[in-house]
Amino acid sequence: MDRDGSYRTAAVPIAPRSAITRLLIVTDAWHPQTNGVVRSLSAMGRELRSRHFEVNYLTPSRFWTVPLPTYPEVRLSLTPPGAVAEQIAASGAEHIHIATEGPLGLQARGACLERGWSFTTSFHTRFAEYVSARVPVPTEWSWAYLRWFHAAASRTLVPTPSMMADLAGRGFTNLTLWSRGVDTEAFSPGEKSWFTGLAGPHMLYVGRVSTEKNIAAFLDLDIAGTKIVVGDGPQRAELEQRFPDVLFLGYRHGDELAAIYRSADVFVFPSRTDTFGNVMIEALASGVPVAAHPVIGPIDVITDPAAGVLDEDLKAxxxxxxxxxxxxxxRHAEGFTWxxxxxxxxxxxxxxxxMPKAQAV
Structure with a gap:
């Protein structure tokens, strides 16, 4: 990643300037955060550059930031007035995509509307439920903000058909599908090199360790074997104290993470609030079946009974x-391509x- 927040892949051949399409992605979520938003946007950059796009990112790395209360690994941008608009204009972008609804996304939205620039947005996170899990704010308030935020976009990209139906029922408009992929070379079946000596079966969770992920529902299961949690977050200390027999590994990356995935016997995804769940297809690509609840996200990913099981009874x-x-x-994972x-x-x-004046609200 460059100092200015752009993310470049030097190995991609550069097309003649006249053939390049310039895209700017505005996102409050970026490296070093480890989450599905960052992985998805990074993957888009790599894939689109191979299609003669020039992809740049407007991220918190360009500004002073402060940690998000109760979630210090997420940092909120402090931007001087007009700074976001200036950087959008200087980018020379032909397309603008606003990926998040945080401070940068909000300023980018305002700059685009003020100048009459059309833009797209994407819906990554059930922000309303995440907020209500931490502070006593009615979910209706948060949903109203999200609906207002995305209403100005020419299109809002949504990860699954079930999430699209849910948003449409809440009054969101101009929705279009943007699914996710998985690197089937990086994540693949192979030798089970981890967890040697630990009682089996080996049950794995990978992701943020926070209240909205419902991890305790997995760790509470009365089932023989070893439970493993990969990831970190504000709930980790509490869960480590409550479940001393669980193996907490913190963040793992690259080949080490891939080896952990393929060493598991089952991947457990207890969340009821995710919009997709990239980690599920990483597990599937590693040859690990998934167990989850039949909710938005899993019902769109685990569509083949040979790949996993959905049940309100997570133990079952x-x-x-x-x-x-x-x-x-x-085999099922191979259908999800970047x-x-x-x-x-x-x-x-x-x-x-x-954009038409009627939309600029």
Whole structure:
């Protein structure tokens, strides 16, 4: 990543200048954060550059930041008046995509509306439920903010059909599908090199360790074997104290993370608030069946009974998923490609031209 927040892949051949399409992605979530938003936006950059896009990111790395209360690894940008608009204009972008609804996204939205620039947005997080899990704010208030924020976009990209239906029912408009992919070379079946000596089966969770992820529902399960948690977050200390028999590994990356995935016997995804769940397809690509609740996210990802089990009884889902083959999990993951995801993303982009006055609200 460059100092200015852009993310470049030097190995991609550069097309003649006249053939390059310039895209600016505005996001409050960026490296060194480890989450699905950052992974998805980074993957889009790599894939789109191979299609003659010049992709730059407007991120918190360009500004002073302060930690988000109760979640210090997420940092909020402190931007002087007009700074975001100036950087958007200086980018020369032909397309603007606002990925998040935080301080940078909010200022970018305002700058675009003031100048009559069209833009797209994407819906990554059930922000309303996340806020209510931490502070006593009615979810209706948060949903009203999200609806207002995305209403000005020419299109809002949504990760799954079920999430799209949910948002449409809440009054969101101009919705279009943008699914996710997985690197099937980085995540693949192989030798089970981790957890040697630990009682099996080995049940794995990967992701943020926070209240809205419902991890305690997994760790509370009365089931033989070893539970493993990869990731970090504000709830980790509490859960480590409550569940001393659980193996907490913190953040792991690259080859080490891939080895942990393929060493598991089942991947447990207890969240009821995710919009997709990238970690599920990383597990599937590693040959690990998934156990989850039948809610938004899992119902769109685990569509093949050979890949995983959805059940309101999470213990029953885990037991049945342990009986599935690794081959079925891997085969299902191969249907999720970043190439298809990038096609959906690029097809949804709009030119940065003045929008009709009726939309500029």
């Amino acid at each position: 889902a885990v037991v049945r998923a342990l009986a599935l083959s690794r081959t079925g999990a891997r 190439a298809e995801s990038a096609s959906q993303f690029s097809n949804a982009l709009v030119d940065k031209v003045p």
